Amino acid sequence: MVKENKTDTVLQEAANEFLVRYGGDQFPNLFSSAKGSLVVDDSGREILDFTSGQMCATVGHNHPAIVAAVEEAGKRALHMFSGMIPEVVAELGLKLASWLPSPLKKSLFVNTGSESNEAALRMAKMYTGGHEVIALGGSWHGTGAGAASVSYASDRTGYGPTVPGVYVMPEPNSFRCPVEHCRDACDNTCQRIGLNMFDMASRGEGAAIIAEPVISAGGVLVPPDDYFTSLKQEAVKRGMLLILDEAQTAFGRIGKKFGAERFNTTPDIMTVSKTLGGGVPLAAMITTEEIEQSVYEKGFTFYTSHVADPLPAQVGLAVLATIEKENLIKRAADSGAYLKALLKDLQQKYECIGDVRGEGLLLGVELVKDREFREPDHRLGALTTERCFALGLSMNIRRRPERGSVWRIAPPLNVSLNELDRGVAILDQALSESLNELAH
Numbered sequence: 057m058v059k060e061n062k063t064d065t066v067l068q069e070a071a072n073e074f075l076v077r078y079g080g081d082q083f084p085n086l087f088s089s090a091k092g093s094l095v096v097d098d099s100g101r102e103i104l105d106f107t108s109g110q111m112c113a114t115v116g117h118n119h120p121a122i123v124a125a126v127e128e129a130g131k132r133a134l135h136m137f138s139g140m141i142p143e144v145v146a147e148l149g150l151k152l153a154s155w156l157p158s159p160l161k162k163s164l165f166v167n168t169g170s171e172s173n174e175a176a177l178r179m180a181k182m183y184t185g186g187h188e189v190i191a192l193g194g195s196w197h198g199t200g201a202g203a204a205s206v207s208y209a210s211d212r213t214g215y216g217p218t219v220p221g222v223y224v225m226p227e228p229n230s231f232r233c234p235v236e237h238c239r240d241a242c243d244n245t246c247q248r249i250g251l252n253m254f255d256m257a258s259r260g261e262g263a264a265i266i267a268e269p270v271i272s273a274g275g276v277l278v279p280p281d282d283y284f285t286s287l288k289q290e291a292v293k294r295g296m297l298l299i300l301d302e303a304q305t306a307f308g309r310i311g312k313k314f315g316a317e318r319f320n321t322t323p324d325i326m327t328v329s330k331t332l333g334g335g336v337p338l339a340a341m342i343t344t345e346e347i348e349q350s351v352y353e354k355g356f357t358f359y360t361s362h363v364a365d366p367l368p369a370q371v372g373l374a375v376l377a378t379i380e381k382e383n384l385i386k387r388a389a390d391s392g393a394y395l396k397a398l399l400k401d402l403q404q405k406y407e408c409i410g411d412v413r414g415e416g417l418l419l420g421v422e423l424v425k426d427r428e429f430r431e432p433d434h435r436l437g438a439l440t441t442e443r444c445f446a447l448g449l450s451m452n453i454r455r456r457p458e459r460g461s462v463w464r465i466a467p468p469l470n471v472s473l474n475e476l477d478r479g480v481a482i483l484d485q486a487l488s489e490s491l492n493e494l495a496h
């Protein structure tokens with residue numbers, strides 16, 4: 057259904073004139089609303105959202121339980137002095153602890169993933185007394201100075217020096233092995249090489265190794281099953297903490313409660329964000345009683361305007377309750393298997409689909425010019441993504457020259473099978489039209 061007055065050109069001009077362009081692909085239209093797995097643009101056109109907003113809306117956009125939680129917070133309290141702990145924040149701490157693998161227990165509630173990682177890094181440094189941090193190639197941990205310093209999928213040029221003491225380790229990418237060793241099955245050589253290089257450079261002042269369980273912005277890379285058990289042992293050997301950044305993987309996205317569960321590894325610190333707030337800014341850094349007690353005694357602070365705020369906490373409780381009530385972890389596993397099978401069928405049809413990978417409803421589809429040499433097909437990726445949008449499907453493509461052209465497909469966990477069919481049909485049509493266009 058298209059609105060009578062078409063698009064609002066005054067607002068489009070205002071967006072161009074008054075807003076800072078903050079990077080990434082931006083769409084030509086403005087957007088007016090969102091519901092379930094759909095977003096609606098300013099012409100009234102409904103678009104299937106295969107990115108869950110910015111990977112946050114796992115329970116679907118504007119879920120009634122979230123709307124009710126926002127209303128409830130409106131009646132009780134939106135914000136308080138940071139030294140006051142609202143009742144609802146204590147309730148969320150208790151609830152979250154019931155989800156977490158032991159001995160993770162103590163939560164600090166903040167707003168963004170970036171902040172949660174800043175807090176994690178500060179805590180790891182204070183606890184260990186070291187400052188060296190290793191992160192994986194292709195990682196994305198946020199835009200704060202500390203988090204950006206350990207992010208290797210984001211732009212690093214033009215912003216001055218990074219925080220001292222950061223190291224990069226090649227990521228486990230079996231499709232495009234960064235050490236050019238494996239093909240299709242990673243044997244952890246990248247981890248061994250990365251740690252050896254770190255040991256050569258280290259001043260023996262290690263604080264942490266930080267990693268995403270599934271390296272998402274780096275191209276939806278799923279490490280080998282034993283990757284994190286080994287990484288944890290290596291961290292312990294060096295007196296470093298393991299931080300798992302579960303911004304995208306926690307609370308059902310990959311068909312498990314956490315990446316920690318999927319990879320059988322409990323980190324010393326876990327950070328969660330996007331999928332805890334369901335679209336409202338809520339994040340948490342979680343650690344053990346022992347680490348919390350130790351840094352408390354050393355004077356740990358992470359005091360922000362919105363630390364432990366009641367509004368996002370009320371929403372976080374609603375998100376966790378909805379995931380439980382609607383059985384969304386199982387649903388993500390089932391719908392993810394269904395969607396992966398549809399994408400594998402597409403791979404049979406199109407030579408340009410080099411790889412289909414991922415877990416649950418966090419899937420990656422990598423485009424190549426040919427399957428043998430795997431040269432990335434960035435033009436095809438960009439053109440098809442544009443065409444998908446014109447046909448009513450929002451897709452996010454990760455394009456890095458050295459990392460390939462990869463669609464990250466992550467619809468809400470309660471997406472219907474019908475919507476998945478519709479999305480894949482659009483992708484099929486868009487791919488076929490784009491290939492035709494490039495051939496002529």
Ligand SMILES: Cc1ncc(COP(=O)(O)O)c(C=O)c1O
Pocket residue numbers: 167168169170171173196197198199268272273301302303304329330
């Ligand atoms: C794994 C991961 N960690 C941290 C962040 C940063 O979160 P935020 O954008 O909320 O600061 C992101 C954002 O994309 C992410 O994907």
